Amino acid sequence: MSFLTPLFFLLGLLAGPIIILYMLRLRRREVAVSSTLLWRKLLRDREANAPWQKLRRNLLLLLQLLILAALVLALARPYLLVPGAVSGNVVILLDSSASMQATDVQPSRFEAARATAADLIDHLRGGDLMTLIQVGPTPIVLAATTQDKTALRQALGQAQVGQGAADWPAALSLAAGAAQGFQEARIVLISDGGLPAGLPPLTAEAVYRPVGEHGENLAITALATEETTAGLELFASVHNYGRQAQSTLFSLYLDGSLFDSRRLTVAAGGDAPLAWALPEGAAVVEARLAEQTADYLALDDRAWVVQESGVNNRVLLVTPGNVFLEQVLALLPGVELFKGSPGAETPADDFALYVYDSASLPEPAPAADLLLVNPQPDSSFLETTGVFSATTTVRLAEDPLLQFVEWGNVHVRQARLVSATWARPLIEAEGGPLLLVGEQAGRRIAILTFDLHDSDLPLQVAFPILMANLVGWLTPGRTFDAPPTLHPGEPVSLTPPAGSTAVTITTPDGAAWTAEVGEELLLFTGTEQLGLYQVTLGDVSGEQAAGAFAVNLFNPSESAIAPAAALTLGPTTVTTEGTAGVGQRELWPWLAAVALIVLAVEWWVYHRPA
Amino acid sequence: MLIFDEATLRKLEQLTLAAEQVRVGVLKGERRSRKRGDSIEFADYRNYAQGDDLRRLDWNVYARLERPFIKLLEAEEDLAVHLLVDGSGSMDWPREGDEGHKFHYALRLAGALGHVALTTGDQVTATILSSRGDGGIRGLTSDSFPNPLIPASLVWGPHRGRANSLRLLQFLDGWTAAGVIDLNLALRHYALRARRPGLLFLLSDLLAPAGFREGVGALQGRGYEVILLHLLSPDEVQPNLSGDLKLVDVETGADAEISLDGAVLGLYRKRLQAWQEEIAVYCRGRQIHYVPVTTNFPWDKLVLQTLRAQGVIQ
Numbered sequence: 001m002s003f004l005t006p007l008f009f010l011l012g013l014l015a016g017p018i019i020i021l022y023m024l025r026l027r028r029r030e031v032a033v034s035s036t037l038l039w040r041k042l043l044r045d046r047e048a049n050a051p052w053q054k055l056r057r058n059l060l061l062l063l064q065l066l067i068l069a070a071l072v073l074a075l076a077r078p079y080l081l082v083p084g085a086v087s088g089n090v091v092i093l094l095d096s097s098a099s100m101q102a103t104d105v106q107p108s109r110f111e112a113a114r115a116t117a118a119d120l121i122d123h124l125r126g127g128d129l130m131t132l133i134q135v136g137p138t139p140i141v142l143a144a145t146t147q148d149k150t151a152l153r154q155a156l157g158q159a160q161v162g163q164g165a166a167d168w169p170a171a172l173s174l175a176a177g178a179a180q181g182f183q184e185a186r187i188v189l190i191s192d193g194g195l196p197a198g199l200p201p202l203t204a205e206a207v208y209r210p211v212g213e214h215g216e217n218l219a220i221t222a223l224a225t226e227e228t229t230a231g232l233e234l235f236a237s238v239h240n241y242g243r244q245a246q247s248t249l250f251s252l253y254l255d256g257s258l259f260d261s262r263r264l265t266v267a268a269g270g271d272a273p274l275a276w277a278l279p280e281g282a283a284v285v286e287a288r289l290a291e292q293t294a295d296y297l298a299l300d301d302r303a304w305v306v307q308e309s310g311v312n313n314r315v316l317l318v319t320p321g322n323v324f325l326e327q328v329l330a331l332l333p334g335v336e337l338f339k340g341s342p343g344a345e346t347p348a349d350d351f352a353l354y355v356y357d358s359a360s361l362p363e364p365a366p367a368a369d370l371l372l373v374n375p376q377p378d379s380s381f382l383e384t385t386g387v388f389s390a391t392t393t394v395r396l397a398e399d400p401l402l403q404f405v406e407w408g409n410v411h412v413r414q415a416r417l418v419s420a421t422w423a424r425p426l427i428e429a430e431g432g433p434l435l436l437v438g439e440q441a442g443r444r445i446a447i448l449t450f451d452l453h454d455s456d457l458p459l460q461v462a463f464p465i466l467m468a469n470l471v472g473w474l475t476p477g478r479t480f481d482a483p484p485t486l487h488p489g490e491p492v493s494l495t496p497p498a499g500s501t502a503v504t505i506t507t508p509d510g511a512a513w514t515a516e517v518g519e520e521l522l523l524f525t526g527t528e529q530l531g532l533y534q535v536t537l538g539d540v541s542g543e544q545a546a547g548a549f550a551v552n553l554f555n556p557s558e559s560a561i562a563p564a565a566a567l568t569l570g571p572t573t574v575t576t577e578g579t580a581g582v583g584q585r586e587l588w589p590w591l592a593a594v595a596l597i598v599l600a601v602e603w604w605v606y607h608r609p610a
Numbered sequence: 611m612l613i614f615d616e617a618t619l620r621k622l623e624q625l626t627l628a629a630e631q632v633r634v635g636v637l638k639g640e641r642r643s644r645k646r647g648d649s650i651e652f653a654d655y656r657n658y659a660q661g662d663d664l665r666r667l668d669w670n671v672y673a674r675l676e677r678p679f680i681k682l683l684e685a686e687e688d689l690a691v692h693l694l695v696d697g698s699g700s701m702d703w704p705r706e707g708d709e710g711h712k713f714h715y716a717l718r719l720a721g722a723l724g725h726v727a728l729t730t731g732d733q734v735t736a737t738i739l740s741s742r743g744d745g746g747i748r749g750l751t752s753d754s755f756p757n758p759l760i761p762a763s764l765v766w767g768p769h770r771g772r773a774n775s776l777r778l779l780q781f782l783d784g785w786t787a788a789g790v791i792d793l794n795l796a797l798r799h800y801a802l803r804a805r806r807p808g809l810l811f812l813l814s815d816l817l818a819p820a821g822f823r824e825g826v827g828a829l830q831g832r833g834y835e836v837i838l839l840h841l842l843s844p845d846e847v848q849p850n851l852s853g854d855l856k857l858v859d860v861e862t863g864a865d866a867e868i869s870l871d872g873a874v875l876g877l878y879r880k881r882l883q884a885w886q887e888e889i890a891v892y893c894r895g896r897q898i899h900y901v902p903v904t905t906n907f908p909w910d911k912l913v914l915q916t917l918r919a920q921g922v923i924q
Contacts, residue, residue, distance in 0.1 A: 028856035028867055034703035034712075034846060035817035036859040036866040042874070042881050043866060 004077035004586075012072045015065055022061050063602040067595050074591035081585075088184030089129045089145070091175045091204070092117050094159055095191035095211070096136040097166035098488070098558040102192070104214040104296040110161035113190040113211045120188065121152045125586055131178040135191075136162035137489030137528065139171035145178060163299055163530050164488025165555045168195050172202065172569070179204040189574065193564025194557045201570030208567050208574040215562025216242035218266060218292050219300035221554060224484060225278065225285065225307045232307065236274040236287055240266035241560045246292050250274065253286040283307055284532060284548060300559045304532050304550035305484070313475040316340055316347065319357035324458035325373065328467045329355065335471060352475045358451055369444045369474040374451040375418060381440055382420040382447070388431025389414040391450070395428040401437065401469045402426060405462045412457070415450035423447065437473070446470050480524070480535055486551045488530060494522035502538035507531075508551075527551045614722065618910050625726045625913070626924045627691060627809055654682040688770060690735070690808025691727040692834070693720040694800065695782075697740035697764075698791035699861030700817045703843050710843045710905040713787040716813040719839065722913045723811055724778045726923065728771060733806070735767035736778060739796045739814075741789025768806070790861055793818035797825025807833035815841050816889065819862065823892065830896060837899040837922055840889065842882075844906045849878060 003009075033039070094117055100110040117132070124130055124147075132142040132155050143155035179185035185204035192212040222237040240246055247265040251258060259276075266272045278285070289301040315329055318340045329337045340346065342359035346366065354366050357373040365380065377384040391412040396402055407427060415434055423438030423445065436447040457463050472495075480494050496503050496517045504514045505524055508531025515522050527533070530551050537546045553559065567574040614622065658667060658678035668681040695701075701713040720736060727734045766781040767774075793814065810829060816822050816838075829836055851857075854869045868874065886902050893900035899922055903912060917923045 028854045030856045030858050030865075031851060032705065032860050033849075033851075033857045034700040034815065034843065034859075035861060036857050036864055037817050037819060038846075038878065038882055038885065039857050039866045039868060041885070042878050043868060045881065046874075046877065 001078050001080055001587075004079060006076055008072060008075035008077075011075060012068070014072075015068055018064055018068060019061070022064075059605055060602060063598055063605065067598045067602065070591045070595035070598060074588040074595065077586055077588050078591075079586045088186050089131075089179060089182035090120065090124070091131045091133065091178045091185065091187045092120060093133050093135050093171055093175055093187065093189045093191070094142075094156075095166055095189070095194075096134050096159060096161045097194065098161075098163050098299050098553055098555070099192055099194055099297060099561045100161050100211070101163070101299055102212060102217070102296040102561045103298075104212055104216075104561070108161070109192055109211045110159075113209075114156060114159060116190050116209050116211065117156055118153065121149055121156065123585060124149060124152075129182065131175075132156060132159075133171055133174055133178070134159045135166045135168065135171040136160075137164035137167055139167055139174050141174060141178070162488065162528055163553070164528060165558050166194075167489075168199055172199060176203050189567060191564075191567070192561060193567060194560065195564075195567055195569070196557065197568070199569045201572050202574075206567075206569065206572070206574040208576050210563045210565070210576060212561065212563035214242075214294070214296055215560070216244070216246070216294035217297045217300070217559055217561050218242070218246055218248050218289055218295050219297070219553070219559035220287050220289060220303040221271070221300075221556065221559065223285070223287050223303040223305045223552065223554075225305055230277065232278040232280065232282065234276040234278050234285060234305070236276075236303075238264060238266055238272040238274070238289065239556075239559065240268055240270055240272075241562065242294065243268050244294075245270075246294065248289045248295075249291045251288045251290060252276065253288070254278070254282045255284050256286075259285075278307070284550075286532075297559065297561050299530055300553045300555075302530070303552045303554070305552075306532070306548050306550050313352040314338060314350075315353045315355060315471070315475070316351040317355045317357065318342055318346075318359045319355070319373075320359065322357045322373075322452060324452050324463070325355065325357055325467075328458075328464050329471070331464070332468055332471055335475075353471065367441075367443065370446070371470060371474055372445065372447045374454075375416060375447055375449065377416075382418055382423075385417045385419065387414050388417050388429075390431035391415055391429040391434065393427060393429050393434070395425075397424070397426045399426055399437075401473055402466075403469060405466045405469070406460070407462055410455060410457045410460055410462060412450045412455040414454055418447055418449045420447070437470075444474050446474060480547070480549060485554055486527060486549060487555065488528050488551055488553070489525075490527055490551075492524045492527060492533075492549060494524055494535075496522070496537055500537045500539045504536040504538060504543070506534040506536070508533065614725070618722075619725070621910070621914055622722055622726050623729045625918075626730045627689060627723070627727050627732060627922070652681065652683060655679040656682055689727070689730075689732040690768065690806040691724070691732045692800075692808060692810040693724055693734065693736040694797075694810060694812045694814075695720050695736070695738045696791065696793065696812070696814030696816075697738045697785065697787045697789075698793070698814075698818070699788050700815055700859075701787035701841075703815075703860065704845055705860075710845075712815055712841045712843050712905050713785075715903075715905040715909060716839075716841055717782045717785065718909050719813055719912065720811070721779050721782050722909065724782075725772075725775045726913075728769070728775045728778065731770060731772075733768045733770045733808070734774070734778065735765065735769075736781060737766070737800065738764040738782075738785055739791055739793070739800075740764055740785070740787070741791055791818065792820055793822045794820050794825040797822065798828045801825070801828040801832045801834070804829075804832050804834070808835070809837065810834040811837050811839060813839045813841060815843075815846075817861070826896075826898065830898070835897075838889075838893060838901065840886070840900065840902045841905055842902070844904055847879075847882065847904055849875060851875075 094113055096110060100113060102109045105112045121130065129145045129147055130143065130152055131145050132152060134140045134142050142159055143152050146152060175187050179187060187202055187204050187206045188209060189206060190209045190211060192210065219239050219241060220236060221239045222235065224235050226233050226235065238248065238250060245265055245267045247263060249261055250264050251261045253259060262274065264272045283306065285305045285307065287303045295301065313334055314336045316338045317325060317329060319325060320342055329335055338347065338351065346362050351368060353369045353371060355371045360376045360378050363380065375382060375384060391414065393407060396407055412434060415429070415432065417432045418436065420436060420438060422440045423436035425433035425436050427433065427435040432449070434449055438445055452458050480492050486492065494503050500517050502514055502516055503522060504512055506512050507526060508529045513524065513526055530553055532548050532550050534548045535546045536543050655668065655671065656679065658680050662680050666680050668679050671679045695716045697713065701716065703712050704710060724734045724736055764785070766778060814822070826836055852870045857866045857868060859865070890900050899920055901916065901920060913923065
């Protein structure tokens with residue numbers, strides 16, 4: 001036991017005055033009585049009845065000295081070095097990544113980590129500050145530099161474990177910010193490891209509190225479909241992160257019904273690649289692992305893949321001959337190009353997009369999206385009033401359609417003067433608009449007012465980008481843009497087709513997220529859960545399913561749940577050992593409590609009825 | 611202060627001290643004796659025996675019966691009354707004010723009893739038990755005391771006759787109580803000195819460390835009939851003290867440290883009561899009249915009512 005302020009022991013000299021005062025006090029007031037005979041008898045009686053009466057006076061003195069001793073000791077602030085405690089300005093990084101859901105410690109690693117953090121909160125000294133940061137896919141500061149243990153406990157209770165990987169760089173920069181400017185700053189990482197390499201070094205002293213015991217885990221590390229000449233194929237991979245070989249039952253479900261099961265044995269640290277040929281029309285493929293002997297993380301035992309329906313957008317190009325357009329449309333992904341000649345019979349099939357290049361629109365115009373290049377004057381819903389050659393660009397609209405389009409080098413010889421009340425110009429030249437877009441009678445229409453042969457646009461980098469943007473806007477192929485392997489926390493951009501009013505996404509746990517369709521780009525960020533997300537579009541006629549996307553773990557650093565013995569942060573290695581692991585446990589509150597109790601006892605002794 | 615008012619005197623003069631065990635009187639007194647005496651009151655006849663005084667022969671009976679009879683007459687005798695007033699330091703209490711002062715009360719009581727005795731023709735001896743140091747008061751020295759065995763005691767008498775009443779009162783006036791007195795020793799000396807035991811009034815607070823029983827026993831052994839008037843001042847019965855005190859005995863100078871609160875005072879009262887009861891039991895067993903008196907009790911009422919009720923006074 002050591003003392004923070006040993007100088008206060010000088011107050012122990014107050015015992016002298018107390019004893020002196022006591023001796024002075026013992027000089028009782030002298031009162032003459034006729035005889036002390038009876039009083040002596042009385043005293044004899046009392047002493048016979050209560051032998052400690054004689055001691056009572058001394059008892060009071062003893063108690064008072066005891067109070068003084070306790071108070072002086074409390075003021076000297078004794079402390080014990082507690083191996084478990086951390087003191088100073090403490091920043092707790094509470095790992096809430098997917099691997100913290102491992103159940104090798106009961107009930108889960110995250111609950112164990114929560115208990116560790118609660119213990120740290122309990123051991124917090126009076127003047128210590130604590131910051132609590134939950135390190136999930138998005139780090140959250142649960143409680144910022146506070147002494148309030150109640151608030152800290154409450155914040156800790158709100159911490160939730162996520163299903164994705166933790167964003168450690170962001171968390172560490174948050175922690176560095178919280179620790180900045182404080183003496184005795186300590187960062188406590190309560191984690192099971194799995195930190196990415198190349199993290200910046202910490203400015204403050206760091207302590208690592210490992211959570212977890214075992215590393216046995218089988219995981220589906222890959223699940224993907226691919227269209228080959230032979231048809232649709234599914235590839236899967238199962239990895240054993242544990243130390244011993246394990247067998248498992250790999251089951252495959254197509255659209256909810258069991259398709260195949262295979263029993264596998266995966267060597268320790270080994271992979272088991274799998275492949276299937278899938279029947280046509282399979283949309284949602286789910287893989288499950290079951291019957292493992294030891295698997296402490298359930299999150300990576302399931303995986304989903306959504307096979308995009310093979311429908312490409314059919315585009316009809318009507319042109320007297322434009323190799324630039326043909327090539328760029330053929331190269332755009334998701335576009336199946338058909339060609340027609342001006343004046344020829346329009347194919348009866350429905351096309352998602354009609355491109356008319358220097359060709360007249362048929363009457364009636366197809367009820368689909370249109371891209372008009374060098375429009376002819378006989379169009380029914382726009383007016384062409386001549387040509388202009390003052391094509392120096394004066395204004396480019398701020399629009400996502402012009403994203404990455406470098407228009408400055410584009411030269412146009414002449415263009416048609418087109419006016420349409422429903423359209424807004426995106427690119428304006430001195431003489432008139434060069435590019436207009438708009439919606440008319442429920443279809444999207446884009447108009448390039450010049451012949452591509454009259455400009456150097458097809459030779460510029462801007463051309464394929466502009467065309468991709470325009471076609472993407474005109475034929476919103478999928479309602480959402482999800483990469484094939486979507487990780488928890490990654491956003492999904494939504495591009496609802498024209499006419500829809502709302503988008504609803506049903507998360508794996510059944511909750512619904514709905515957004516109104518407006519001008520701005522829609523982004524769905526609630527992908528914290530693993531599983532299938534169903535997308536529903538709403539329009540005036542009702543709701544209709546618009547597909548699904550899957551969020552999978554597929555993260556080796558999360559699936560490798562073996563707890564790390566030490567963490568590497570830049571050049572430093574953070575271990576569980578070290579001086580930082582020893583905190584001070586101050587004892588003065590107990591001493592103060594003892595003083596209070598003894599004071600109460602003293603009072604009672606003094607006023608004790610005979 | 612000892613002068614009684616006229617009404618009280620008149621009342622006192624109607625009183626007679628009554629001794630249960632009548633003592634042999636030396637002189638003819640005013641009270642009837644169990645002995646046959648030579649008063650004019652007829653008592654009995656008895657046969658003449660040789661040597662009887664012929665003057666007492668009842669000649670009339672002899673004439674009728676021709677047998678000599680001696681006429682026995684009631685003997686009227688006097689009573690020896692001893693008044694012993696404790697003059698120790700503890701009797702000089704309370705110090706503040708005359709209200710309930712034990713010594714003054716005792717002197718006044720002694721005066722009243724002495725007056726009653728003198729009025730009825732008894733022989734009265736008044737003694738103030740005092741320590742040697744106070745002997746010089748009022749010019750009396752130890753040499754003037756008749757009995758060297760109790761040199762420090764102040765003795766008046768024995769005297770008889772109501773004419774001495776005023777002198778008794780004068781004697782009792784003006785003394786102060788002080789010093790330490792061994793009550794046992796003083797009483798034993800008094801008993802040894804006794805020439806004529808009789809009715810003895812002991813007026814004391816009995817606050818003597820060594821006690822009083824031996825002395826009273828010695829008195830009884832010599833044939834005294836003892837009436838114990840136990841005087842306690844009101845503040846001794848109900849002490850008005852509190853706090854942490856060092857109590858100093860005014861008589862012995864001894865001290866006692868005590869912390870007083872309600873409980874301790876309650877204990878004191880119980881203790882006092884037990885003490886008095888103990889004395890009362892002791893006295894009853896030895897045919898001693900024990901009269902506990904609190905000195906705020908009117909003295910005349912005590913004499914006229916309480917002592918009368920006790921049968922000490924008729």
